[in-house]
Amino acid sequence: MLTKRIIPCLDIKDGRTVKGVNFENIRDAGDPVELGALYAQQGADELVFLDITATNEKRKTLRELVNRIAHHINIPFTVGGGISSVEDVSLLLQNGADKISVNTSAFKRPELISELAKEFGSQCVVLAIDTKQEEDGQWYVYLNGGRVKTDRLCMNWAREGVDRGAGEILLTSMNNDGTKKGFALDITKELAGSLSVPVIASGGGGTKEHFVDVLGAGKADAALAASIFHFKEIGIPELKEYLQEHNITVRL
C-alpha cells in the first residue's frame, strides 16, 4: 500500500541550514548534507531543501550544494527557492535534484508551471503555496515568503497549478507555521480531498498527534516539518512508529 510520507524541510542560506520561526528570526541548525543524510538514515521518506539565499552567487552555491546532496543521499529530494525559469530547473535536475518547487515566480507567471511540466514532466514540478486565513474566513495566497498578500484564493490557485501540470502541492499555512499547535486541517483537507495530485501539508506540526491528525482527518498525502526535527523534539523513527500504531500506513 502506498504510504504517507514524512518530509523534513531544510531551509538553506549560503550553504547552511536555517529555520525561520514565522518566516523570520533564523537559527543555525547545521550542514544540510550531513543533516539530510542523517534524516534519510532515520527513515525520512523525502527531503525538501529550500534555498533562501538572495545573493548573486546563489545559483552557483545552490548548484554545488544540490550536487553534493545528490551524491550522498539515497532518498528523493526537492529543491526550491527563487526558481524562476526552465534554465534554473534544468541546472538543478542535471545536478541530481529529483523535483523542484516553485512559488512566487509561478504565481507571477503561471506559464512557468506549464513550461516546466512540458519540459521535465509533472512528476518533478511541486507547486508551493503559502496561504493565510483572513478574518473573512477565506484562505488567500501570499508571496515572497509570506510578506506579500494577494487577492487570489488558495483553492483557486491550486486548481490552476494542477491544471497547468504541477505534480504535487506543498501547502504551508502561515497561521500555523511556527506555532507548533497543529497543521491547518480544514484547508489541507479541502485541497487533498479534491485535487488529483498529492498534497504535502506544512506548518504547525509540534506533536506526534498533529501528524496523525493531518495525515488522517486532514487527508494529506505527506507532512513536512523543520525545527521539530532539527532540534530533536520529535525523532523520525518514534514519529513513524506512532503513526503506524494509529493506523497511518508508513514505511518502517
Added chain:
Amino acid sequence: MGLAIVKYNAGNIQSVLYALERIGRQAVVTDDPAVLRSADKVIFPGVGEASTAMEYLRARGLDELIVGLKQPVLGICLGMQLMCSYSEENDTSCLGIFETSVRKFDGRGAEVGVGAGLKVPQIGWNNVFDLRSKLFDGVPENSYCYFVHGYYAALSEDTIGKTKYGLTYSSALHKGNFYGVQFHPEKSAQVGERILQNFIDGV
C-alpha cells in the same frame, strides 16, 4: 568492461550514476554502440514520456541495439516500460522484450474498494511482493520502494515482483538477460542499493 548506462533523452541518469558511486561502483554513461555491447552489465534508466523516448532511441538505432544485447540489462521506470511491447502513453509501440503492455492508471480493472480516489501519478513508497528473482536476494517480501509513475505494466508471465495501487501490477519483470523495475532503486534507500548490488553481482 564494467557497467554502462544508456545515454538518451530521459531524466534521472545522474541519479543512477550517483547511486552506483555510493555503493562503490563506477559506470560510464554512453550511447556508443560498441561500448554498450561490450559492457558486462547495462542499465537503461529513464524518467519521461514514452513516445518521445522511443523516437529518440529509433533515430539513433538504440532500439535495435538494446533488444540485441546479450549481457544482463536492467531497465528502470520508463526504461522498464519501454522494454514492454506497447504503452498507452501516446499510443507507443515499444521494444517488445517483456510480453506485457503498459496501461494508464485510470480506474479500469481496479480491485473492489481500492480503486476510488487514487491520485495519478502514484508518488511515494509502496510495497513490492511475490518476489521471485535473484534480483531480490536479501530483500524481504513487502519491502518499500520509491515509485513515481502514471502508467503501469500489467501482470504477465515475466512478472517477478508485484505492487498494488488500485490494482496489482508488475513492479518488476524478467525475461532471459533482461530485467526491469518500475520503482527507482537509486532513490529507494538501503533496499534500492541492495537491488542494484544484486544486479551487478548476482544475476
